[in-house]
Amino acid sequence: MHDDSKSQPDTQPDTPADIRRLCREAAWTKHTAGLAPGYAQANLVILPQQYAADFRLFCQKNPKPCPLLDMTEPGQPIPSRLAPSADIRTDLPRYRVWQDGELVDEPTDVTPWWQDDMVGFLIGCSFTFEAALLNDGLEVRHLACGTNVPMYRTTIECETVGPFSGPMVVSMRPYSPQDVVRAVEITSKFPQVHGSPIHIGFPELLGIHDLARPDYGDAVPVDDLELPVFWACGVTPQAALQAAALPLAITHSPGCMFVTDVLDHDLIAIDDCRDATS
Amino acid sequence: MHDDSKSQPDTQPDTPADIRRLCREAAWTKHTAGLAPGYAQANLVILPQQYAADFRLFCQKNPKPCPLLDMTEPGQPIPSRLAPSADIRTDLPRYRVWQDGELVDEPTDVTPWWQDDMVGFLIGCSFTFEAALLNDGLEVRHLACGTNVPMYRTTIECETVGPFSGPMVVSMRPYSPQDVVRAVEITSKFPQVHGSPIHIGFPELLGIHDLARPDYGDAVPVDDLELPVFWACGVTPQAALQAAALPLAITHSPGCMFVTDVLDHDLIAIDDCRDATS
Numbered sequence: 001m002h003d004d005s006k007s008q009p010d011t012q013p014d015t016p017a018d019i020r021r022l023c024r025e026a027a028w029t030k031h032t033a034g035l036a037p038g039y040a041q042a043n044l045v046i047l048p049q050q051y052a053a054d055f056r057l058f059c060q061k062n063p064k065p066c067p068l069l070d071m072t073e074p075g076q077p078i079p080s081r082l083a084p085s086a087d088i089r090t091d092l093p094r095y096r097v098w099q100d101g102e103l104v105d106e107p108t109d110v111t112p113w114w115q116d117d118m119v120g121f122l123i124g125c126s127f128t129f130e131a132a133l134l135n136d137g138l139e140v141r142h143l144a145c146g147t148n149v150p151m152y153r154t155t156i157e158c159e160t161v162g163p164f165s166g167p168m169v170v171s172m173r174p175y176s177p178q179d180v181v182r183a184v185e186i187t188s189k190f191p192q193v194h195g196s197p198i199h200i201g202f203p204e205l206l207g208i209h210d211l212a213r214p215d216y217g218d219a220v221p222v223d224d225l226e227l228p229v230f231w232a233c234g235v236t237p238q239a240a241l242q243a244a245a246l247p248l249a250i251t252h253s254p255g256c257m258f259v260t261d262v263l264d265h266d267l268i269a270i271d272d273c274r275d276a277t278s
Numbered sequence: 279m280h281d282d283s284k285s286q287p288d289t290q291p292d293t294p295a296d297i298r299r300l301c302r303e304a305a306w307t308k309h310t311a312g313l314a315p316g317y318a319q320a321n322l323v324i325l326p327q328q329y330a331a332d333f334r335l336f337c338q339k340n341p342k343p344c345p346l347l348d349m350t351e352p353g354q355p356i357p358s359r360l361a362p363s364a365d366i367r368t369d370l371p372r373y374r375v376w377q378d379g380e381l382v383d384e385p386t387d388v389t390p391w392w393q394d395d396m397v398g399f400l401i402g403c404s405f406t407f408e409a410a411l412l413n414d415g416l417e418v419r420h421l422a423c424g425t426n427v428p429m430y431r432t433t434i435e436c437e438t439v440g441p442f443s444g445p446m447v448v449s450m451r452p453y454s455p456q457d458v459v460r461a462v463e464i465t466s467k468f469p470q471v472h473g474s475p476i477h478i479g480f481p482e483l484l485g486i487h488d489l490a491r492p493d494y495g496d497a498v499p500v501d502d503l504e505l506p507v508f509w510a511c512g513v514t515p516q517a518a519l520q521a522a523a524l525p526l527a528i529t530h531s532p533g534c535m536f537v538t539d540v541l542d543h544d545l546i547a548i549d550d551c552r553d554a555t556s
Contacts, residue, residue, distance in 0.1 A: 177477045177478050177479045177480050177483060178476070178477060180478050180479070181462055181466075181474050181475050181476070181477075181478060184459055184462040184463065184466075184474075185462065185463070185466045185474055188459075188462075188463045188466075196459050196462075196463055197459050198456065198459070199455045199456060199459075200455050200458050200459060200478070200479075200505065201455045201458070201479060201505050202455050202503055205455060205503060225480055225483060227478065227479050227505075
């Protein structure tokens, strides 16, 4: 549906504002993994206002897969918390446009699809905690393999709100019995980007019967003495949105995230520490 | 070696100071599990000063099994950080006295064994994190069974300092694939009481060949869809001490801990939160 062969800048843009400007000029149209290291990236969902309250509540009731970082005012394309100089209609590399649950377009600019009542939702992305895992010296298997993270539909049902429902989708990263502890500790500090794992060790209890056949992304090798570790995944809201089959909805294209002005570090939940014995 | 059949107070003492006073009067001579809920308890080691520097360094180099909470001045039996009104010679229910690595006495008062150069070490105890696990609604299997925690010698060697060496001893608590995440999150907040697990899932990698045959304590049932979770254990310094076969050493008797004036809550490591992306 699109062609990435056209020329891209030779060097990677450095700052979030640079990246967004290149996206606005359609000079960067590919995925954003690894861009602007240290800055958080976000999943995007844009809906007509009449569905916004339900979708917001869906995110709030399903905070592990749908951690809501920012929400725009109706008709205003500016995510004021995450990047007050940005425009969510133009500043991502590529979008997906959905009508009645069907993918109808994959443009680099959704201004033509924008309506005066549109509301944007920016949802935390696991790139933030993956950076923290790497910084701590842990491997992230699919990054080591140079592939997309393996993702699976589970038998865990999200809490339904209005037209939004569906299974929780999870991502999987395998860890050794020692490293799994650090992986939990690190990711638990980032509740706004899916946080701690939802499950360790027994995929069959999630309704996953073959790790080698993910529903999205690519399979990765899991050693006999490793544990598969499962995190709630940002594909969950997209699956719910597709199932809702709204007349019109817009999302980012997979991997083509919104690059924010917020540091990964600022998404650490410093208050979380005080809850342990309360 | 001792007789607990003599009369004990009918009701449980409530405050740390009450408990220590009853111990001092030899009116409480049994284990301290469940006493003074909310207050931290500690393992005790007392050594002649000539071994104190090595033992302190042994604790510092092996902080997961030997988290040092307080240390007394030579000849002074007062743990000023944990309980400035206490006397470590009399304020525990029961002690063990070791000569050349052999257990020679199990008194309720070690004043007769005290020397002018004695140094006391108070080491964090898992009772604190078990209280936090229970407060969060998690089960602690051996408490549910009414037994002692199962403990195992591992093939992990402690870092040796002077005469002190030996294997890390671990305790084991089984958890479901969901609960294991909370168990890591909660215990990781308490680095001064062993902190997060050192291993999840594969006992054979620790040199443990049969969970049903612990080296210390009692076996607990582990379901097929549960993971065995292993924490560094406060028996480690006792094993190192016994192996060192010092001319004289004193410890608490198992389960008969020093009850401190410090709240469990105050052992939460609030600064730990800031390390994740540094």
